Amino acid sequence: MSETMTITIDGREIQARPGQTILEAAEAAGVYIPRLCYMKGLTPHGSCRVCTVLVNGRPQSACTQPATPGAVIENDTERLLALRRNIIEMLFVEGNHFCMFCEKSGNCELQALAYRFGIPAPMYPYLWPKREVDASHPDVMVDHNRCILCARCVRASRDLDGKNVFQFVNRNGHKRVAVNAEARLGDTDLKVTDKAVAACPVGALLKKRVGYAVPVGKRLYDHEPIGSDIAAAHKK
Amino acid sequence: MAKPKVATTSLAGCFGCHMSLLDIDDRILKLVELVDFDKSPVDDIKEFTGRCAIGLIEGGCCNEENVRVLQDFRKHCDILISVGDCATMGGIPALRNNIPLEECYEEAYLNGPSVHNPKGRIPDDPELPLLLDKVYPCHEVVKIDYYLPGCPPPADTLWEALVALLSNKPVNLPYELIKYD
Numbered sequence: 413m414s415e416t417m418t419i420t421i422d423g424r425e426i427q428a429r430p431g432q433t434i435l436e437a438a439e440a441a442g443v444y445i446p447r448l449c450y451m452k453g454l455t456p457h458g459s460c461r462v463c464t465v466l467v468n469g470r471p472q473s474a475c476t477q478p479a480t481p482g483a484v485i486e487n488d489t490e491r492l493l494a495l496r497r498n499i500i501e502m503l504f505v506e507g508n509h510f511c512m513f514c515e516k517s518g519n520c521e522l523q524a525l526a527y528r529f530g531i532p533a534p535m536y537p538y539l540w541p542k543r544e545v546d547a548s549h550p551d552v553m554v555d556h557n558r559c560i561l562c563a564r565c566v567r568a569s570r571d572l573d574g575k576n577v578f579q580f581v582n583r584n585g586h587k588r589v590a591v592n593a594e595a596r597l598g599d600t601d602l603k604v605t606d607k608a609v610a611a612c613p614v615g616a617l618l619k620k621r622v623g624y625a626v627p628v629g630k631r632l633y634d635h636e637p638i639g640s641d642i643a644a645a646h647k648k
Numbered sequence: 649m650a651k652p653k654v655a656t657t658s659l660a661g662c663f664g665c666h667m668s669l670l671d672i673d674d675r676i677l678k679l680v681e682l683v684d685f686d687k688s689p690v691d692d693i694k695e696f697t698g699r700c701a702i703g704l705i706e707g708g709c710c711n712e713e714n715v716r717v718l719q720d721f722r723k724h725c726d727i728l729i730s731v732g733d734c735a736t737m738g739g740i741p742a743l744r745n746n747i748p749l750e751e752c753y754e755e756a757y758l759n760g761p762s763v764h765n766p767k768g769r770i771p772d773d774p775e776l777p778l779l780l781d782k783v784y785p786c787h788e789v790v791k792i793d794y795y796l797p798g799c800p801p802p803a804d805t806l807w808e809a810l811v812a813l814l815s816n817k818p819v820n821l822p823y824e825l826i827k828y829d
């Protein structure tokens with residue numbers, strides 16, 4: 413690895429390779445930049461803005477912004493925490509998130525970010541939108557109440573499964589995930605083993621008949637905040 | 649010196665949060681050394697007898713009576729805490745929030761599979777508090793000072809928060825005690 417460059421994150425100098433995004437370079441150095449629509453192995457989408465950092469003073473999404481020599485980056489600051497908290501709170505109030513009975517609870521990235529950021533309750537007014545549940549597929553269900561429009565299923569189905577089962581339709585407040593079929597999910601060629609199903613960070617795309625299999629206390633984010641593994645992996 | 653007073657209530661909740669408070673086990677003895685209970689289902693005092701240091705609110709607001717009780721708590725308590733998911737975000741009762749009120753009434757009193765209502769009348773006694781259009785989290789009705797989510801919040805969460813507040817310390821609960829389920 414000859415050709416590296418130095419970038420600075422929160423005052424710490426780290427090495428980045430050409431072509432790496434800021435998020436990837438930071439992660440390789442054991443620095444966690446919070447993210448939600450980003451998923452390793454998928455083309456970055458840059459849509460949720462949870463990964464926003466200041467690059468030489470300008471807000472940029474770390475999952476899409478390439479590292480450039482000498483870049484000075486702010487990540488773990490009060491100002492950015494406030495911004496990220498607001499995004500997470502807005503995602504909660506614009507859907508219908510009943511964590512107390514959600515099968516994804518404890519393993520959900522949206523919920524885990526709220527925990528990590530210390531959000532005891534979202535403060536924006538709840539919108540209580542009317543959304544559909546599609547349980548027509550024998551092994552998978554879509555609960556639009558919990559969809560945060562991260563496009564992870566869209567990208568995974570297109571790029572990893574080579575199927576295009578999911579797409580977005582409509583715009584703004586009406587935007588939603590639709591399936592590539594006349595009617596419902598059951599009419600598509602989606603398989604429960606498709607990468608698209610596992611890509612969903614929340615309880616919007618769920619495998620049937622496996623809910624609540626892991627007891628409280630043993631789930632991904634019961635004890636350690638999301639992102640803890642990144643710093644821990646680097647220390648080893 | 650008189651002990652500080654704590655009041656509690658269950659609005660649109662299931663009493664699970666009160667159960668969790670009892671779940672502090674023998675620490676309840678310490679709690680009654682630290683505080684006196686005022687208006688609360690714990691001692692069945694129905695009206696405030698004076699100023700309270702802390703009010704614990706279980707449940708959100710689903711009807712006009714909930715709103716009146718909540719406003720009364722705000723008036724009498726220095727610190728108001730939303731306890732549990734129903735108080736902090738509406739909780740299970742808020743599942744009705746994207747269904748028109750009329751449909752809710754019809755399902756509950758006319759069309760539901762287990763309904764026996766030969767007269768086909770929806771209860772309308774003036775004594776009954778009117779339902780609100782939606783179920784509201786408490787902070788959308790009055791100012792709330794602290795939030796302890798959970799369904800219910802663990803006994804340790806309630807205990808740690810109460811002890812911190814009663815000893816004038818900041819409420820800094822560990823990661824494991826603030827959860828939404």
Ligand code: SF4
Pocket residue numbers: 508509510511512514515516517518520521522523558614615616
């Ligand atoms: S998807 Fe996540 S945030 Fe939404 S209800 Fe389920 S656990 Fe909670």
Ligand code: SF4
Pocket residue numbers: 558559560561562563564565566589611612613614616617
């Ligand atoms: S269904 Fe899941 S993966 Fe797909 S856009 Fe919604 S939240 Fe993202």
Ligand code: FES
Pocket residue numbers: 446447448449450457458459460461462463464473474475476
């Ligand atoms: S993770 Fe970068 S914008 Fe969503």
